[in-house]
Amino acid sequence: MAKEKAVIRSDMSRFKWTLNEIRKNKVGYFMAAPFFILFFIFTVLPVVLSFLLSFTTFDLLNWPKFVFMDNYIRLFLDDDIFITAILNTLKFAIITGPGSYLLSMLFAWFINELRPKIRAVATLLFYAPSISGNIYMVWTFFFSSDQYGFVNAWGKKLGLLDEPVLWFQDENYIFPLVVAVALWTSLGTSFLTFIAGFQVVDKSLYEAGAVDGIKNRWQELWYITLPTMRPQMMLGAILAITGAFGFGGVITALVGFPSPNYCAHTIMHHLEDYGNQRFEMGYASAIATLLFFMMIGANMLVTKMLRKVGT
Amino acid sequence: MAFKDLKEKLIKYNNKRLQNKTQFTRSINRSKGGDVGIFIMLAIVAIIMVLPLVYAICQSLKPLNELFIFPPRFFVINPTWKNFSDLFNLMNDSWVPFSRYIFNTVFISVSGTLGNVVFASYAAYALAKIKFPGRQFLFSVVVYSLMFNATVTGITNFITMSALGWVDTYFSVIVPSFCYTFGLYLMKQFMESSVNDSVLESARLEGAGENLIFWKIAMPMVKPAWITLIIFVFKDLWNMGASMFIYSEQFKTFNYAISQLVTSGIARQGVSAASAVIMMIVPITVFVITQSNVITTMSASGMKD
Structure with missing residues (x-):
């Protein structure tokens, strides 16, 4: 051979x-x-x-007709509700994205200080709301509009409210309530990633750090833990951002669609409105394309920023 | 005699206690005040996180007259299963039998999860352990796909589904879940970190095919990863509500059916709380069983740049 x-x-x-x-x-x-x-x-x-x-008009029946930028021009110049939707989406994402990220990080770090058995229980308690299906409906019982709603009843009893408030129908309250519910359900996969990330940091680094003059847990977090956890932080950021842009379903479940005076109308709702109800596929595609670039753009920006942590 | 035994026991106990104490005191850079402060804060927030869940459970166990107490009480006084039996009765009155919705949810969750675990694991093994040209490109596409969600693809997927003739069939919800990319991502990262190349290499030298190596060597080594995959995919599918690809009532899920029941009105609150409790018990139980595996998997999940 x-x-x-x-x-x-x-x-x-x-x-x-x-x-x-x-x-x-x-x-x-x-x-x-x-x-x-x-x-x-x-x-x-x-x-x-x-x-x-997105460069055509298409109604699923006739062959798409090329219209070039018309859809985009219509979106930005003729569609006031779309502008509201963009602003709401950004407002929502800017609060819940970093909010959920920081909450996940902070509580994962705290939980990591606990003993293993308590740690498992604490992890479950914090993670449970995000996997419990439609459990967020409980908030509509809590903030129910009639006098049997928990908040209304006790508010009235204790003299804080004069009359029952229509929490999930009142423009003033919808947005903060939805943000609160979103944050409540946001300790999800990225939270688990951080919990795991804290556990695999090499313990000898801490001893070495103490010798080198690290004095308290905050310095330890910033100079040792976070830099070694950067891979987990990257993934966590991506999941948090994608999640922050995708909360539309929860909003619909809580306040209905469309929301009163479009006060919680996000791009996702606008997309569903044109895509699934009016079947203006070209127009809906333009919305989807914009949403796609917004998500990718936000992710690129944040992952770029995260490369600077601890350096 | 007895006294001596007791003394020995006490000494042993004390030593053990001391040992435990030193084991858990993290002397480096930890102040006692900080530990206590963190514990208190964790406890407070943990209670806030869990209160709504507890409230749902309490509401589901309240008899009708307790739902109408003013001012409402948080906890239940005389727990009853009536809301649960009412839920089943109510669902039996619906046009499609109750069992059908449950069947749909279970069928979709189980087949989607199985399909995803098999497809994603195969692809992850190929990406992590077979050095074929183009694998880096494929993986970077997968990473980009984590940066947007199904909202973006839903509208045009409707066109794809109708072209395939899958609108209003199980396929339209099950098959797309096979290519859920987060599963592939996790699996690939975990295979890279915990499957040793030399083991695979020696198996290849023995003449084993890649398929055999995959099932007999790689998959047993990454058990935590596929257990994690199971819980992630399963919980997503289990919690799936109305799909835009499904119109017929007989293909709709349990979650969708009970969301229809959740109409406003105090009288239905107990029933809808009961349905929320049923929905949450399953994923939480699965997570409790698999938690340690999930944490192990996630520790390898980081994104290297």
Whole structure:
């Protein structure tokens, strides 16, 4: 049997080397294919398609008609509700995104100081609201508009309220309430990521830090823990931001659709309105495309900022 | 004699106590005041987090007359299962039998979860352990996909679904969950950190195919990761409400059905609280069982730049 000559990269051109690698590892493509075929059909294709459709008018019946920038012009110049939706979405995301991130980080850090058994219980208590399905409906009992609502009844009894407040129908209260509920359910996957991240920090680093003059837990957090946890912080940030832009479903469940005077109308609601109810697919695609770039943009910005932590 | 035994026991107990104490006192950079402050703050916030859940449970156990007490009480005085039985009766009156909604939720959750675990694990193994050209590109696309959510893709997916003829079928909700990218992401990170290349290499030298290696070597080594995947995908599917791809009542989920029951009005509150309790028990139980595996998996999940 002829001894095969060892193949090294410098023996051949880059193209030929790649071809060789492809042939050698073709089983990899077979194993990745089922997932990635579905992924391209249900995630990549829709993004590309909505980008293309955003330049057309399309009603699902007739062939799309090319209109170039008309949809975008209409969105920004003719659609006041869309402007409200953008402002609400940004306001909501700017509060709940960083809010949920900091809460997750802070409480994960605190929980990490506990003993293992208490730690498991505490983790469950903080994580439970985010996995409990439609449990946020409980807030509508709490803030129910009639006198049997917990807040109304006790507010009246103690003389804080003169008459029952329609909490989830009053423009003044809807936004803060929805933000509170969103924060309450936001200690989710990123929270678990942080809990895990704190646990895998190399303990000897702390001893070394103490020798080098780190005096309290805050300095330890900033100079040792956070820099070693940067990978977890990155993932947590991405999950928090994506989540902050996607709370629309909770809002609909709590205040209904459309919300009174559009005070909690987000881009997601606008999208559903045009896409699922009016079937103006071109227009809805333009909204989806804008939302896509907003989410990606926010994520890129924040991950860039996070690279600076502890440096 | 007895006294000596007791003394020995006491000494042993005391030593053990001291040992535990030193074990848990983190002397480095920890002030006692800070520890106490943090504990108090954690306790307060933990209570705030859990109160609404407890309130839901209390409401679900309250008999009708307790729901009408003024001012309302937080806790239940005479707990009853009546709200739960009312819920079942109410659902039986609906046009589609109650059991159908439960079947739908269970069927969608279980088949979607299984499909995702298998598809994502296969792809993750390929990305992490087979050095084929293009794998970095595929993985970066996956990372980008974590940066937006299904809202963006929903509208155009409707077009895809109708082209495939899947509107108003189980396929439209089950198949897309197979390619839930967070699962692939977690699995790939975990495989990279905890499956040793040399083990795989020696198996390959023995002549084992990649499929065999995947099932017999890699998957057993990443048990925490697929357990985590199961809870994440399962809880998402379990909590899924109305899907925009489904019109017919007989394909709708339990969560959707009970959300229809949750009409305003105090009389229904006990019933809708009962339904919320049923919905939350399942994911919480699954999490309690799998918690340590989840934490292990998440520790490898970080995003390296």
